[in-house]
Amino acid sequence: MTDQKAERRGRTATAGFDRRLLPPMLLGSVLNPINSTIIAVTLVPIGDALGAPPSQTAWLVSALYLATALGQPVVGRLIDVFGPRRLFLVSTSLVGVAGVIGTLAPNLGVLIASRVLLGFGTCAGYPAAMALLRSEARRTGQDSPGGVLTALAVANQTIAVIGPLLGGLLIGLGGWRATCALNVPLAVAAVLLGLLRLPKEARTKEAGAGEPEQRGRLAAQLDLPGMALFAVTLISLLLFLMNLHLRDWYLLVIAAAASAAFAAWELRAPIPFIDLRVLGGNTPLLVTYGRALVAYVVAYAFLYGFTQWTEEGFGLSPFHAGLVQIPMFLVAIGVSIVSGRSKGVRGKLLVGALGQVVACAVMLTLTGDSPVWMLVLVALIFGVPQGLNSLGLQNSVYFQADPERIASSAGLLRTFAYIGSMVASSTAAASFGQRADTGGMHHLAWIMLGAGVLYLLLNVFDRTLGRATDGDTSADTP
Template identity: 75%
Template sequence: MRQADKPGFDRRLLAPMLLGSVLNPVNSTIISVALVPIGAALGAPPSQTAWLVSALYLATALGQPVVGRLIDLFGPRRLFLLSTALVGVAGVVGTAAPDLGVLIGARVLLGFGTCAGYPSAMALVRSESERTGRDSPRGVLTALAVANQTVAVVGPLLGGLLIAAGGWRATFALNVPLSVAAVLLGLRRLPRTTGADRIRPARTGPPPGTGEPGGSGESRPGPAADSGPPPREGPAARLDLPGMALFAATLTSLLLFLMNLHLRDWYLLVIAATAATAFALRELRTAAPFIDLRVLGGNTPLLATFGRALLAYTVSYSFLYGFSQWTEEGYGLTPFHAGLVQMPMFLLAIGVAVVAGRRAGVRGKLVVGALGQLAASAVLLTLTGRSALWMLVLVALIFGVPQGLNNLALQNSVYFQADPERTASSAGLLRTFAYVGSMIASSAAAASFGQHADTAGMHRLGCVMLGAGALHLLLTALDRSLGRVAAADARAAAE
């Protein structure tokens, strides 16, 4: 069949895909300008309000790959509806929260509630590609990236407007109408097909776009290669609940340690190491693992992408939260004006993502993105409480370039490097590594600022950002597999 005769992507899916995927970033960016007002209202210093950031990302880092795996098995509809409904519940709890503890609980609910949006979108891109025979998702993937950047534009500014109009509680109340809209769109437009309809025998070759696993030139069989045809069983039988539980124990104990780095919490690292060992043993022995370590371990390019996500988002979120708090406490801006200062960054990021999304490949995007983070972090170290306002805007503008490039490049990398049968769970793992980076950023910000977000603390945080940015650049420069992603992207667009 000629390309022109093939059916096209179902455009009705775009609205729920885009809205679901931005529920998490809208809550991330709004809270960045609400931390200081919340701290003032509840009598909490930055070291305590940092838990409002960490709580959401702890829940989301844990929930994204779990929900992603459920989407791989059962399809996106039910998981999308359940999760987005939970966002509305979290909005009500947060709006009525009497103290910081309840507010942190609301952020945990928001974390779990926003888990399904992005994996659902990636799964729908994959299933539409299979339905239509058009493996050219570049435009839709770019739309997802641009939607997230657009929300990032609106988030800080909208947060400032909401705080000015109704106080910080209004930033939580916003989730109620967003949840209602997402549920209604999901009910009307998401397909009713289940993951069971899309399950196929396990692949024995490398993931698309990666060449041979690890770039070694050797073909490694998948986990089912020597065990005959896969059993004909329903998706429920393929749920690895013990593996999910061990994954949760590993990640939770690790992230709790990262949230408040101190030697007295050494036992959390012991728990994490023990749970991780048990998890690895479980996943290597079970027939239907939650995370197939045998395939993932042979897919070095995908592992490198996850590592880059951790480093890139460590820098990004250090800036998002650290710079926002400093502009309010260290520089003296209101929450509204603090959001306004960041607006040029996100506007430029949208333009960069739109332009870069038209071009195949990811290496150039990642290299420029890493260099942009390094440049912006270096300029950040020159700022003081007496710096001209245009200097703050300049730093935000420089950060706009990596904001527009890194998210797009990492997203496209996962699409072409992941096992198609695990697209949603791989997308969830990408977000998990990003959220681990955000946890590191949150912990670094809390340690750098202590009781007050002053200039000296921001400079300490800037040094952390420089180190992470340098590692990101090094990991990108040494990764030869990125050229194969460009080739796969170009082939897909030409089909």
């Protein structure tokens, strides 16, 4: 009887994507964006409470993304090997611990440490979701789960709508510490959903069959030296980007030496952490990572820099600064839903690039005396690339990456996005200095415009984008 029930469940499950997986997938994937958007409206209150200028509170942004940029591909590789369940549970538990530490933080240093822990805690959500998507596609034979990919993008955009407004409300009710405490119930919900809904055995091929001996062999062959060299490379590079100054030249030397050692090791490793031979032959995927970095320089510079300016340079409260961001995310949700019905990638990215260029140009016309509707207009324009770029880049990686390494490939996408965010954060800090005034905002907007033009050119001249949904772009060259 039990076997018959299992067989019936199996036949039912193969009819389509297992919708029971959606709640933990969606909640896990939004833990990072909700903290990213809330912090945008809490930087000024935290700075006022702890006596820290924008150049120091910028570390609250950078610390989160430093940890996440490092952790995403590492956790993604572990998910590729062992499956998403256990990594999801451990990581989301760290989110709750980080929430407690941040809530009780007595100074900026401890608060930054909590953001590092939070970054590691949010590492598993997105790679786990992409791994589950790929394994479900393999199980069902439906290799284009466009609706679920769109749901992931829309969930992130919806959280981005709620984040700034929720942050402003929480600050009004309980101060900035309430925004840290929010992570505790979110982590509890994510862990419970993971325990109840995620499969106990990995559905990926590498960890397939659930054989303990096979998993033991894979554990023994995890490329720990490769992961360590990757960590040294990324940390030294990002520390340099966080505080651009020639006196820190030695960090670039360390990054170059570690990257050379990393490449030499990975080319010899029997099971490399990042298979450079395969990745090096997948030019479309490499270009996608590059365009993600540039796109997110613009996106995060707007999210953090523009929000700080609306509070300090324009004089809005954190709550009203959050309200100004809402039109952007509402437009992004609508654009994601409408464009998600189409498999095409090239059109999404081209229109998204044009939207960034136009929005940056309008930013240059703003002053402290501009009417509020001009701020709303900029947010509305930015909503178009916000919706199109994230969806187009996500779809590109899904179809361009090696299916057996989809989680680590998705993690690398987020890594490049976070490198872009840290470039944006350090650029905003350098542009503003001690105060986010209009002159600093214009300086930042010029940098954003340059990055936006570069992003547009990368999309215009990449001939592989038209074939990104064919699943056979790895052999192409631009």
